[in-house]
Amino acid sequence: LLTLDMLHQTTDFPAGTTPYTIGWRSVAVSLSDIAAMGGTPLAVLLGLSVPEADVAFADEVLSGAQDCCTAAGGELAGGDLDSSQELFLSSCALGECPSPVLRKGAQPGELVCITGPLGTTAQALHLMEGGHTEEANRLLRFAPRTAEGQRIAEIASSMIDISDGLAHSLHLLAESSNVGFRVESKRVQWVPGLRAPAWDYGEDFELLYTVPERLHNPKLGTAIGQVTKEGVYLSGPRTERPLPDRGYSHGR
Amino acid sequence: LLTLDMLHQTTDFPAGTTPYTIGWRSVAVSLSDIAAMGGTPLAVLLGLSVPEADVAFADEVLSGAQDCCTAAGGELAGGDLDSSQELFLSSCALGECPSPVLRKGAQPGELVCITGPLGTTAQALHLMEGGHTEEANRLLRFAPRTAEGQRIAEIASSMIDISDGLAHSLHLLAESSNVGFRVESKRVQWVPGLRAPAWDYGEDFELLYTVPERLHNPKLGTAIGQVTKEGVYLSGPRTERPLPDRGYSHGR
Numbered sequence: 001l002l003t004l005d006m007l008h009q010t011t012d013f014p015a016g017t018t019p020y021t022i023g024w025r026s027v028a029v030s031l032s033d034i035a036a037m038g039g040t041p042l043a044v045l046l047g048l049s050v051p052e053a054d055v056a057f058a059d060e061v062l063s064g065a066q067d068c069c070t071a072a073g074g075e076l077a078g079g080d081l082d083s084s085q086e087l088f089l090s091s092c093a094l095g096e097c098p099s100p101v102l103r104k105g106a107q108p109g110e111l112v113c114i115t116g117p118l119g120t121t122a123q124a125l126h127l128m129e130g131g132h133t134e135e136a137n138r139l140l141r142f143a144p145r146t147a148e149g150q151r152i153a154e155i156a157s158s159m160i161d162i163s164d165g166l167a168h169s170l171h172l173l174a175e176s177s178n179v180g181f182r183v184e185s186k187r188v189q190w191v192p193g194l195r196a197p198a199w200d201y202g203e204d205f206e207l208l209y210t211v212p213e214r215l216h217n218p219k220l221g222t223a224i225g226q227v228t229k230e231g232v233y234l235s236g237p238r239t240e241r242p243l244p245d246r247g248y249s250h251g252r
Numbered sequence: 253l254l255t256l257d258m259l260h261q262t263t264d265f266p267a268g269t270t271p272y273t274i275g276w277r278s279v280a281v282s283l284s285d286i287a288a289m290g291g292t293p294l295a296v297l298l299g300l301s302v303p304e305a306d307v308a309f310a311d312e313v314l315s316g317a318q319d320c321c322t323a324a325g326g327e328l329a330g331g332d333l334d335s336s337q338e339l340f341l342s343s344c345a346l347g348e349c350p351s352p353v354l355r356k357g358a359q360p361g362e363l364v365c366i367t368g369p370l371g372t373t374a375q376a377l378h379l380m381e382g383g384h385t386e387e388a389n390r391l392l393r394f395a396p397r398t399a400e401g402q403r404i405a406e407i408a409s410s411m412i413d414i415s416d417g418l419a420h421s422l423h424l425l426a427e428s429s430n431v432g433f434r435v436e437s438k439r440v441q442w443v444p445g446l447r448a449p450a451w452d453y454g455e456d457f458e459l460l461y462t463v464p465e466r467l468h469n470p471k472l473g474t475a476i477g478q479v480t481k482e483g484v485y486l487s488g489p490r491t492e493r494p495l496p497d498r499g500y501s502h503g504r
Contacts, residue, residue: 008301047342080257
């Protein structure tokens with residue numbers, strides 16, 4: 001498995017994000033991609049282009065990147081250092097996997113599950129705006145779910161991370177697997193204290209996967225609905241409505 | 253082998269560089285790193301962040317990237333697409349190699365060789381300034397020396413590419429191998445038409461390597477001097493002077 005992500009100041013890091021968190025998160029994005037296929041991270045490279053070659057800033061970024069690797073696996077093995085007007089990062093992760101779980105493979109009748117609550121990043125942005133910088137940074141430093149991903153890979157028929165938001169991620173799985181979903185809204189959990197839950201909150205890194213009911217293991221995720229033949233629907237206590245394919249747009 | 257490079261408009265692509273050349277060169281930089289260890293490229297990922305999500309521009313960049321992979325090896329397997337004020341690229345190459353050639357390993361008494369003439373990029377920049385855009389772009393699209401690198405790897409004791417300029421690259425080999433060099437200036441070849449040869453011209457991608465004299469093969473490069481015990485010297489017909497460790501600075 002080989003994955004590459006680019007991140008830059010304007011879009012990816014709201015004011016108040018510390019360089020340590022920036023480094024952590026840049027690596028986490030790539031490790032989450034490895035996790036979403038059930039892979040084991042081997043190596044991570046980080047490209048870092050900082051304004052005015054700020055060495056102290058770069059050191060903090062590398063420290064965050066290193067600690068994310070320690071938490072989630074993979075060796076921070078090198079990278080590239082550059083300088084530019086805007087802060088720019090690029091992270092690459094190499095992983096291995098005996099049989100990667102793809103977006104394709106879900107079957108009608110299976111369960112759709114998720115590894116954690118929604119809205120972590122949205123809540124972090126909210127806290128950041130309110131001046132609660134420290135708590136916001138802590139929330140932004142999620143640990144990519146590499147260990148869980150490897151265990152889920154043994155039972156899942158399809159998988160994705162929810163970095164594009166739950167709604168769009170469901171649509172991506174639906175399209176790749178040629179199936180649909182019915183999500184029961186009451187089963188979906190949200191991060192505590194979240195002010196305004198929204199189905200298209202993005203930049204989170206929980207794993208969304210499908211699994212035959214007999215293989216479902218509640219320790220590896222909460223079942224939030226079923227795989228159906230077509231359409232992506234959200235069902236409440238009395239009504240059912242389509243969940244539109246609205247992707248996460250940065251800076252929401 | 254895994255390598256990551258970042259490139260951006262201001263520093264790496266003078267006005268007049270076509271998007272096709274930009275794509276070619278971004279991939280070439282990483283494939284040249286694989287070549288410099290004697291590796292076989294397997295996969296390349298390209299991250300591309302373009303102003304105002306210019307799709308036609310992005311298509312041209314990808315086309316150049318694809319053609320460079322076709323020329324030098326490796327499958328363009330994916331990447332990341334983003335938008336930002338300044339054009340930014342990131343390229344990652346994965347390669348394999350039974351026994352990689354390192355910067356360390358040169359022994360006094362061996363020959364130091366180079367695969368081609370110096371000054372290709374400098375000449376391209378010169379042509380660009382003179383309005384000879386097409387020829388300049390053609391020169392910028394060097395083919396990374398992956399095939400040569402693999403053959404050289406069978407005989408070389410140390411290797412590097414000269415992307416940081418000949419002078420700095422010699423010093424890097426000297427430091428890693430704990431040796432010195434004496435380069436005979438008359439043996440060094442320059443690109444035809446080059447106006448002002450300089451030892452610190454960079455952004456070129458010829459391979460610089462050391463080899464025991466009995467294994468030297470002129471088809472794989474020109475011997476330009478000897479490995480010595482210490483110091484990096486340039487010897488002319490009557491004099492010998494130190495070659496300072498002056499790295500290539502962008503935009504020279």
